[in-house]
Amino acid sequence: MNRFISVDCGKADTKTSVLLTLGNSxxxxxxxxxxxxxPDKSCLESVNGTGETGFIVEYDGRVFAVGDIANSDDSFTSNQNSKNDITHKIATLVAISRSVNNDDAVKVVIGCPIELYSNTTNREKYLNSILPSGRIDITVNGISKHFTIIKKLVLPESLGILYSNRGLFEDKLVGIIDIGGLNVNAAIIDNLRLVSNSCFTEKLGRRAIENEIRQYANDTYESSFSTTEINAFIRQGYITDNFDQARENTSRQFIDKSLGNHVVNIVRACSKHGWNLRNMNLVFIGGGSILLKDKIMSAFPNATVVENAAYANSDGFLINLCFTERMLTEG
Structure with missing residues (x-):
């Protein structure tokens, strides 16, 4: 069977969008x-064949722990600010393998940084380093998969929303602000065309918020909180304290202020890079925009925080791939 798959392999999370044959959903x-x-023995013992976000992977004679069973302090990349490395290759192949059956023919699209995409040679080199062509053999949590990549495509990161919602951009000047796990990537679009020299990247992703809240929680309670706990506190808007209501209320104020200040920092970054935020339309994507939606809308009442913001890139890339294939078939 032919499969259409998009993989948005970010520095924090790997997102996958797959076209389902029934209903084109x-x-x-x-x-x-x-x-x-x-990986050490604890990793090997922590997963089984039904793992959803943690995997033991065998590929090309090497063994990897992938996902939430891989301690973030021990996980590696060849360059922490680069995506051209084994981490993103393995994560991408795992994402594909979870979405296919044996002997499937796969058409895949991935993203790469805008500055890399602008150079044809560099983007092709990146594509080939992340996605091999031909047959792939990989074992994930003890289940062997083999599939064949028959088409591969690379598109610029943060611009996936252009393909899935053209109406937001036609005849308009729009700033796209992609709030990811580690970074904020931003670009200005003029009537569906990228404005040269408008792009920038700043380390203002949601991890900065998590780190600030973690530091506050650790200092307040003289303890060490897990990432799971910190994310739960941020979602609910306060640090649960069953014995001290005043301290819980103080944490509510701190988290609210932290979220507001983070939006202010993003605004300052835009201004630093010459953006005129007063007089352009703004579209926010990325998982961080969900977390910050209330603060974003308070600062910019006319802004758009897109639906399924965390998957804006992978969904858009998939739509582009399907449209391209349909046009090629019809032509």
Whole structure:
């Protein structure tokens, strides 16, 4: 069977969008972009064949722990600010393998940084380093998969929303602000065309918020809180304290202020890079925009925080791939 798959392998999470044959709907999934080679025994014992976000992977004679079973402090990349490495290759192949059956023929689209995409040679080199052509043999949580990549495509990151919602951009000047796990990537679009020299990247993703809240929680309670706990506190808007209501209320104020200040920092970054935020339309995507939606809308009442914001890129890439294939078939 032919499969159409999009993989948005970010520095924090790997998102996958897959075209379902029934109803032309999209299935979505994600897992943390963490990879450790030669995992220890605790990793090997922590997963089974039904793992959804943690995987033991065998590929090309090497063994990796991938996803939430890979400790973020131990997981590696060849360059922490680069995506051209084994981490993103393995994460991408795992994402594909979870969405296919044996002997499937796969058409895949991935993203790459805008500055890399602008150079044809560099983007092709990136594509080939992440996605091999031809047959892929990979074992994930003890289940062997083999499939064949018959078409591969690379598109610029943060611009997936252009393909899925053209109406937001036609005849308009629009700033796209993609709030990811580690970074904020931003670009200005003029009537569906990228404005040269408008793009920038700043380390203002949701991890900065998590780190600030973690520091506050650890200092307040003289303890060490897990990422799971910190994310739960942020979602609910306060640090649960069953014995001290005043301290819980103080945490509510701190988290609210932290979220507001983070939006202010993003605004300052835009201004630093010469953006005129007063007089342009704004579209926010990325998982961080969900977390910050209330603060974003308070600062910019006319802004758009897109639906399924965490999957805006992978969904858009998939739509582009399907449209391209349909046009090629019809032509």
């Amino acid at each position: 999209i299935a979505r999934s994600s897992f943390p972009t963490r990879v450790i080679e030669k």
